[in-house]
Amino acid sequence: MPMKSYVELLKLRIALMIALTAVTGYGAVAETVEPLHLALLVVVMVLGSGGSAVFNHVFDRDIDALMKRTRNRPMVVGTVAPTEALMLAGGLTMAGIVLAVSALNWVVAVHLFLGVFVYAVIYTVWLKRRTWWNIVFGGAAGSFALLAGAAVVQPSQWALPALLAVTLFLWTPSHFWALSILLVEDYRAANVPMLPVVVGVERTAWCILGNSVLLVGSSLVPWAMGWLGTPYLIGAGLVGVLLLGLNVKLVLTPSRYWAGWNFAASMPYLLGLFIAVFADKHWF
Structure with a gap:
């Protein structure tokens, strides 16, 4: 399968914004910046955000086919199979959580999981097709990214x-x-x-x-x-x-x-x- 299709599934611009949000949370409480911690945080957030984005592509492929802006996405045109995409989504999310626990701390991992859950399940599955409140509550995903960044430095602050x-x-x-x-x-x-x-x-x-x-x-x-x-x-x-x-x-x-x-x-x-x-x- 074309690598470009897999990259598109990750919604990298959103992933980088989520990572920047986490970096801001880190900077808000850190007295000094530790480059290694910052780099690990960025990787963790990109993995988690990428995983939830891939799931969003899979779940929304039916409505994406009806919209001009999204009708050429990989899941709609069939360049990536749903089973492969779901495996990618799960793998990226698990990799992010495992890396967060092993290289940072469990509080970061919890907030990463909550952010993924809000976007993939609460927003994509439960709310998006049911109510205009969808993006209001879906916005909590970004908030958890900021809290994850702060937790790298001081989980109790x-x-x-x-x-x-x-x-x-x-x-x-x-x-x-x-x-x-x-x-x-x-x-x-x-x-x-x-x-x-x-x-x-x-x-x-x-x-x-x-x-x-x-x-x-x-x-x-x-x-x-x-x-x-x-x-x-x-x-x-x-x-x-x-x-x-x-x-x-x-x-x-x-x-x-x-x-x-x-x-x-x-x-x-x-x-x-x-x-x-x-x-x-x-x-x-």
Whole structure:
């Protein structure tokens, strides 16, 4: 089978973002950065994320065939057999868990497992086809990645990582609801109840704004509690204002154009937040 098809199943861009999320959790509590620990953490998270992504491809191959964006995926066109893909998913996940236990600690492994379970089972199997709440609860997968990163350093130090995990949890709806507006016809064709399919684009725009207010507000709590300082406040504040500004534009002009801008800006927002955490803890 073409190696390209197997690589596509891993959703490597998402895996790398999950790994970066875990690295941020690590950086939030580490006094000094240990390159070996950081490298092992990245490998562990990529393995776990890759395993859950492969399972998602297998389970969703029927609805992927109905959507323009996904109808050429390997599981749809048949370049990878479902049994082979499931074996790959299980192997990657088990490899990540075993490596986490043996090279890091069991708390990291537990959070890795929980992240995989949330994405593969709670989101993909239970919620995605049943309710518009799907990506709200599915966002917990990323939160567990951040907690896994923090657990590498200090498994019992949860206050700051937990707050950052809440912020990441709130980021997911603003990110994916904007994407869902762009893909609303695809989701409608596949009968997937993403929010714009259920309530329309205009109400979704308001939901994105309301959620982002909570998101930006939550991102400032670590500063208000005194756990992060002025560099973090400046960074989080700047990217938060930019994101909210685009959310307002979408509310005033609910369209694919502004949904595209909101979706495109959501990733730099999260990256800016991650950089602000590292800058505050390690560079100033």
